[in-house]
Amino acid sequence: MSDRAHLLPAVQGRLDRARPDAGLCALLVVRLRGMREAQLRFGYEFGDEVMLAARERIVSVLRHVDTVYLSGDDSFVVVLPTIRNRTHALLAATRIVGAFDDAPLAHGDRNWHGRVVVGVALCPEHGTDAELLYRRAELAHDEAVRIGEPFAIYQPEITPVEILYTELREDIAANKLDVMFQPLYDLRKGEIVSVESLARWHTAAYGNVPPSDFVPFAERSDLIVPLTRWSLNASLRHAAALHRGGCPLDVAINLSPRVFAEQGFAEQLLGALEIWGVPAEATIVEITETALLTDLDMSVRVLRRLRDRGVRVAIDDFGTGYASFAYLRHFPATELKIDKSFVDAMLTDPRTEQVVRAMVEVAHRLDLECVAEGVENEETLLRLVAMDCDIVQGYHIGRPMHAETFVAERLAAAAMV
Incomplete structure (x- = not known):
């Protein structure tokens, strides 16, 4: 080379x-x-x-x-x-x-x-x-x-945050990143049924570093594996607290396709579930649609091992990548998440609304649960109800909050019932 x-x-x-x-x-x-x-x-x-x-x-x-x-x-x-x-x-x-x-x-x-x-x-x-x-x-x-x-x-206004490899590595090792939980609402049950775990990073020099900056940086370096391990264990720790407190919610954790290349990753994830006492059936791993094209065969093998043990699999950001129906046919998914860019545009673009409707129908025909991301208002919510969408997520349902706060509020509310 x-x-x-x-x-x-x-x-x-x-x-x-x-x-x-x-x-x-x-x-x-x-x-x-x-x-x-x-x-x-x-x-x-x-x-x-x-x-x-x-x-x-x-x-x-x-x-x-x-x-x-x-x-x-x-x-x-x-x-x-x-x-x-x-x-x-x-x-x-x-x-x-x-x-x-x-x-x-x-x-x-x-x-x-x-x-x-x-x-x-x-x-x-x-x-x-x-x-x-x-x-x-x-x-x-x-x-x-x-x-x-x-x-x-290239645009001159592109001014990325200068991410220091050593700083990110040390903050991951020292558990200095934060876990945020964003709720997902089941339209049929009329209640919050799960949360998506989101990583956040605050530094002394730059304040809050967007995940859109530090996650791709981690993927380009060798930090994505320790970052994923941290996210997995930190998320399961808070999910376990909900289960112990009698308020069990499913937890969705984002995975980079790069972790699939690590030997024994599926076994590591299943071992973490056992350690924290979170049922596999209450765990969802999310992988983006575009990641399907990285190495479909390897992704399918790893995710099938997880599915065989009960872990659910969501295809995230659906509609923004290049996956064909042939990929979806072979992929061991249980859920399909429609990207917020489509959901956002529904109210002003009738064609986009029809595309979203078609995505919901495709999900159901493939026996997948359909999740709509980016629900920001009541009108969007009502249109998704009319489409028979299963689950919704977005600021109208709830903003991401620190996992500790989310867990404390849920447990306090349950104690008052």
């Missing part, structure tokens, strides 16, 4: 040769999501072969004048010379993303279902130095990951 010390001079030379001819160029960072986990699982030779196949696929959708450089174990740098405007750069990004949606990358008898995220920087608008453009394309890539889009172009 190429390292940056050799890559950047080559990229700089390509930019310098191109600019006198046409002025505008673009630098794209293309990263294959989940490739690092695939290499750890199947070996570096497998990873190298898949990366070569990925490079061929990228080259096949670009012009002959465009140059594709290997820049790491899971990423490429693409230089687009002589483009007319930023639209052409975004069109190239769209083609690259689409190339990986069409078919899996094959290596021998093993298929790898890859997904890419692309960050775009323009030369000279965002700089003329290769290193600066590279960093700004990386910032655009991270912004795309943060907002859940397949690509993004």
Whole structure:
């Protein structure tokens, strides 16, 4: 694999040769999501072969004048010379993303279902130095990951919080992060039936660091596994208090697909349930729709082990990713969560309302419970009732609150009955 010390001079030379001819160029960072986990699982030779196949696929959708450089174990740098405007750069990004949606990358008898995220920087608008453009394309890539889009172009106002690896690692180890619980309401039972556990991080330097910043950072480093272990145990500790107090609620815990590559993860999760005394049937693991494409086979194997022991599985943020019905058919899910971007738009866009209605029907046809996220007002709630949605979540139902406070309030209310 190429390292940056050799890559950047080559990229700089390509930019310098191109600019006198046409002025505008673009630098794209293309990263294959989940490739690092695939290499750890199947070996570096497998990873190298898949990366070569990925490079061929990228080259096949670009012009002959465009140059594709290997820049790491899971990423490429693409230089687009002589483009007319930023639209052409975004069109190239769209083609690259689409190339990986069409078919899996094959290596021998093993298929790898890859997904890419692309960050775009323009030369000279965002700089003329290769290193600066590279960093700004990386910032655009991270912004795309943060907002859940397949690509993004660099914006000067992108000013990410400087997350220090050591600080996050030490705060996880010292249990300094906070657990928040947000309630979910069953429309048929007319009561709160579960909570979603959400991690929050407060630092002395930056105050509250958004999960959209520190969770992707943890996923890019080796901190996602300890962060997941912390979240799992901290969430179960509070859920166990509810069960002991006679106010049992189901608890939903978000999982990164990267933890599935860890040997024995399913057994670790089941062991934690036993330690804390929380029934498997009262536990829901949430995995995003886009994570299905990282390594479907591995995800299915791990989650089926959990399902066989009674743990429920929710597909989170449904509608924002690229999963097809074929994926849903094989995935061992028990619940489908409609992303809030669809629920938000229902009141003003009749077509979106019909899409939400169709999602509810699909969930029921697949014998899944349907959860609508982002319910912010009574009118939205009533429309979901009319659609026969099962469960709702959002500020209209309840805002996230510290788990300790949530548990204390529930136990106090039960004692008064």
